[in-house]
Amino acid sequence: DTGVSQDPRHKITKRGQNVTFRCDPISEHNRLYWYRQTLGQGPEFLTYFQNEAQLEKSRLLSDRFSAERPKGSFSTLEIQRTEQGDSAMYLCASSPPPGQGVSNHYEQYFGPGTRLTVT
Amino acid sequence: DAKTTQPTSMDCAEGRAANLPCNHSTISGNEYVYWYRQIHSQGPQYIIHGLKNNETNEMASLIITEDRKSSTLILPHATLRDTAVYYCIPALNAGGTSYGKLTFGQGTILTVHP
Numbered sequence: 001d002t003g004v005s006q007d008p009r010h011k012i013t014k015r016g017q018n019v020t021f022r023c024d025p026i027s028e029h030n031r032l033y034w035y036r037q038t039l040g041q042g043p044e045f046l047t048y049f050q051n052e053a054q055l056e057k058s059r060l061l062s063d064r065f066s067a068e069r070p071k072g073s074f075s076t077l078e079i080q081r082t083e084q085g086d087s088a089m090y091l092c093a094s095s096p097p098p099g100q101g102v103s104n105h106y107e108q109y110f111g112p113g114t115r116l117t118v119t
Numbered sequence: 120d121a122k123t124t125q126p127t128s129m130d131c132a133e134g135r136a137a138n139l140p141c142n143h144s145t146i147s148g149n150e151y152v153y154w155y156r157q158i159h160s161q162g163p164q165y166i167i168h169g170l171k172n173n174e175t176n177e178m179a180s181l182i183i184t185e186d187r188k189s190s191t192l193i194l195p196h197a198t199l200r201d202t203a204v205y206y207c208i209p210a211l212n213a214g215g216t217s218y219g220k221l222t223f224g225q226g227t228i229l230t231v232h233p
Binding site for chain 1: 151153160161162163164165168204206208210218219220221222223224225226
């Protein structure tokens, strides 16, 4: 399978613990995105990487959240001191470099997500 | 970003065409219209996008009105596997300052019945 993969698929943790999620994008995609989705809502943008550079962060990404993409390939999203409000599906997406004339960075390929439950 | 209005839910019989409308009356001249869908327990899936002209691919057709204030996604022969939440998303082109942030609304829950 050459799609976007995420690990783990499910994570249950106790409030106050730290968790880390991993995303492996499609190999030739230089752009990587993280989104969060709560029950009954559409996904919300968290952050964006172009290669290893983190170029945009949402206000949703509090100080407890940090994302990295050290070698421009896989990415990790860490949540420190988890709270019950962090319970959600965390989605990763990637997109290829823009083609000639028209950017296609809105054509994103999503992974299956990591479902986090904070008890 | 332009605001969108989509029906909360729609039903369609299997084998019939599903026509999903989206109102985006505040869309700017350089914003494309993207459509994604999300099948239960899966990540969103890109379907199609367009700027002014109608577009068609192997998944769907996209009809954009001449004034660009609304669009319709057409699934020509809906199957049970098309049951999903469908999102209409205006997005700036490469000249904009956004880096590809997709702003999802509530979407339309499409249920395809046997």
